Amino acid sequence: MITNVDFIPQFRRRVLRWARKHGRCGLPWQEDRDPYRLWVAEIMLQQTQVQKVIPYYTRFIAAFPDIYRLAQCEDEVLYYWSGLGYYSRARMLYRSAQIIIQQYGGQLPQCPKKLQDLPGIGRSTAGALLASAFGKKGVILDGNVKRVLSRYHGVFGAPNQCVSLLWQYAEHYTPSRRAARYNQAMMDLGALCCTPRDPDCGHCPLRRDCFCRQNGLQQQLPEKAPPKKMPVRKAYMLIIRNTYGEILLIKRPPRGVWGSLWHFPETNENPEQYCRRTLHFTPSAIEFLPQLHHSFTHFRLEITPVYLSLPTQSFCRKIMECAPIYTAQDCIWYNLQRPHKVGMSAPVTAILKKLSQDET
DNA sequence: AAGACGGGGTC
DNA sequence: GACCCAGTCTT
Structure with a gap:
């Protein structure tokens, strides 16, 4: 369990203040509140960087402006997905569209459990949607957030050993109000400042208490899985x-x-x-x-x-x-x-x- | 718990 | 060529 909760308000405030100045803006889905479009964006963003997603997202939404259009033809969905990779995402998006139409009248469910029961939506994507589409406390834990939290707290261990603890930190820090803004701030921090290589610690809002910053271990965390032979x-x-x-x-x-x-x-x-x-x-x-x-x-x-x-x-x-x-x-x-x-x-x-x- | 699943960018 | 990335599903 996490006991040291004293610095939570500062952590959150510092991250948010940093993001107001240095965070991303102008992303096609950023000001959007439409659950359908946010869902598409979140699925595309799994394991895929923003710059790659933007042109695909724009074409995709133009071709499938609503969930009923999306549910029409799997081949066409895969056509607009071609080149993005991880094609099971597109197939699951299509399958989920059928389910949402049949079971939820075409509206994305707002319940975390029902959201996660849809193909392609796991814990983190459900959290992202809960926050961005429905204004609830939705917690995310993606590569960026993992990196920030594991460096800040000095979380050592194999990636799948750390996940449980990192989720606990993520739950603790995520505010119940304006969670979407906080989530975006954390991802921006991970993507623009607390980068995998050569992090810009000099401008990091967390530099005063960061474990890795204090110990010069920025490059060591998060720990990588041992490399495998590529047949x-x-x-x-x-x-x-x-x-x-x-x-x-x-x-x-x-x-x-x-x-x-x-x-x-x-x-x-x-x-x-x-x-x-x-x-x-x-x-x-x-x-x-x-x-x-x-x-x-x-x-x-x-x-x-x-x-x-x-x-x-x-x-x-x-x-x-x-x-x-x-x-x-x-x-x-x-x-x-x-x-x-x-x-x-x-x-x-x-x-x-x-x-x-x-x-x- | 480990493996499957794309593609492109970076150094 | 090695390494990295806005995860989820299957076994």
């Missing part, structure tokens, strides 16, 4: 074009990497063999394109794009109808001139862009 995987991405020049894309399963996104057929085995044995056609031409590398959090992918031509139009239909691992619903012929509005990963987007450029 390397290899994949051929098959660029299969029909006689119209359209490109075969298949929908990935809803789980796993790039879940529910549209992709080139992918294999580890010899591409020509894969075409014959699994897709039941023999390409009339085959060309290996330069490799690309793609890094994930947990592994690294070496991609070899392979360019394959289909001999006649009848084979195009055959692929759609007969390839046993794909159903017609999971296949599209993608036209570079009239692109489908579906979700695609960064590598697929990059490859398609290059193909499009080469043709002009």
Whole structure:
């Protein structure tokens, strides 16, 4: 338990005063009170920095101005999410929209428990929404707040060991009134002053009592998880074009990497063999394109794009109808001139862009 | 408790 | 190339 509560008013006041002068302003969602738009913003901001989110958020809200529009088509949601990463967020956003419409008449629930029961909303996002959308005491604990609190209090230990204690600090410091302003102030402090590297301790409002500042340990906290080996995987991405020049894309399963996104057929085995044995056609031409590398959090992918031509139009239909691992619903012929509005990963987007450029 | 899950920026 | 980031869900 936390016993030393004497300095709480000062902590909070100092952070808020600092934020009035140095905090961010002008973010698209900052003055907004609309729960729907704030919800979208909070989901986008998970594991993603503000500067990356802003253009995506603007396009997304223009495409889906309300929750009923959002609930219409998952593929279109993933299209506007393409490039942001962590696509399960988009799928869960879409699923939550259905639930909110069915169970809550299209209004986001104001109850913390009901909020957290929605897919994609955990403890911190629920807290952020409670504060920003509903004016309640909502507590957040994201990377920024964790860094500020763990440095200020000198919280040592592996990240998942510290979480419980950090939540206790966060609960203690968060005011019951104007929690949203305090939350924003803490995130700004973490993002602009108490940065992961080279924190600007000279201008920090907490410099007088900060444990790490006093002991010169700013770089040590928060403690990092031990690095892990990054396995390397290899994949051929098959660029299969029909006689119209359209490109075969298949929908990935809803789980796993790039879940529910549209992709080139992918294999580890010899591409020509894969075409014959699994897709039941023999390409009339085959060309290996330069490799690309793609890094994930947990592994690294070496991609070899392979360019394959289909001999006649009848084979195009055959692929759609007969390839046993794909159903017609999971296949599209993608036209570079009239692109489908579906979700695609960064590598697929990059490859398609290059193909499009080469043709002009 | 640990692993899965993207992508881009920084140094 | 290694490290980092406005977390949540699954197992």
